[in-house]
Amino acid sequence: MIIHDNVISDNLIKSTIKEFDSFTENKKWKSSKEWTDQDVSQDNPILHKSVKPSKLHNALEEYLSPVFLETSTTKILYNYYIWKIGCSLEMHRDNDYSFGATLYLNSHWSIHWGGLFIWQDKYTEGLKAICPSQGTLVINDKQENHAVTTVTKLAEYNRLTVQMWGVK
Numbered sequence: 172m173i174i175h176d177n178v179i180s181d182n183l184i185k186s187t188i189k190e191f192d193s194f195t196e197n198k199k200w201k202s203s204k205e206w207t208d209q210d211v212s213q214d215n216p217i218l219h220k221s222v223k224p225s226k227l228h229n230a231l232e233e234y235l236s237p238v239f240l241e242t243s244t245t246k247i248l249y250n251y252y253i254w255k256i257g258c259s260l261e262m263h264r265d266n267d268y269s270f271g272a273t274l275y276l277n278s279h280w281s282i283h284w285g286g287l288f289i290w291q292d293k294y295t296e297g298l299k300a301i302c303p304s305q306g307t308l309v310i311n312d313k314q315e316n317h318a319v320t321t322v323t324k325l326a327e328y329n330r331l332t333v334q335m336w337g338v339k
Contacts, residue, residue, distance in 0.1 A: 172290055173310040174301065179230045184276055184305060187227050191251055191276075191331055194220055200253065215257025215322075219250050219334070227333065234308055235272065235335070244269045244337035254286055254330035259321040262291070264314050269337035271317075272310040275303040276331040284326035290317035303330060 194200060203217040228249055235247060248268075265271040273288065280286065280303040289300040293313045300320075301309065311317055322330055 172292070172299070172315055173312055175234050175308045175310075176304070177306045178234055178274070178308045179227065179306055183227055183230060184278075187333070188276055188331065190222075190225075191253070194251065195253070215255060215259075217258050217260070218253040218255070222249050222251055231272075231274065231308065231333075231335070235270075235310065235337075244339065246338045248336045248338060250334045252330075252332045252334050254319070254322050254332070256322050256324055256326055258286075258319075258330070260319040262289075262316050262318040264316055265311065265336060266314065267336075267339075269339045270310060270312045271337075272308060272335040274333040274335070275305055275307045276333065277303055277328070278305050280304065280330065281325070283323065284330075285320045285323040286326065286330040287320045288317065289320065290315045303332070 200218040200220050203219065228247070232247070282302045287300045287302055288309060289298055290311070291297070292299055293315045301307070
């Protein structure tokens with residue numbers, strides 16, 4: 172797992188959140204209820220939207236390009252995710268992709284709100300976790316098992332992320 176902090180500017184984060192808001196107003200989101208191959212809560216689905224390349228993607232590719240070189244990646248898929256109260260993602264691997272990555276957008280996130288990213292370290296087999304932090308990019312370049320804990324009722328707002336996958 173590779174973790175980079177503060178990978179994009181505050182202005183780029185603000186413009187990305189504005190884009191989230193515009194999609195929310197237009198109700199252009201899909202639901203994780205459509206997924207059949209992963210253990211996600213069907214009662215509290217994750218909302219997701221595929222997005223086309225933008226300034227955000229160009230900024231992120233600076234950090235993702237070394238992973239490109241180590242894998243057989245031909246392109247990157249970008250999705251915006253909204254994690255509402257009750258959303259979670261069970262332990263899994265992104266086996267269909269050369270890598271997976273998450274960028275956190277929330278300006279503040281409390282550990283008590285859930286939504287923690289946990290993974291099983293490939294070398295030690297121990298579990299590790301991080302609390303979402305704005306501008307942090309997590310790249311799963313070793314196909315490590317990972318999950319997201321349930322967003323709790325204490326969460327003051329939705330957890331917002333940009334999800335990326337390298338296409339083999």
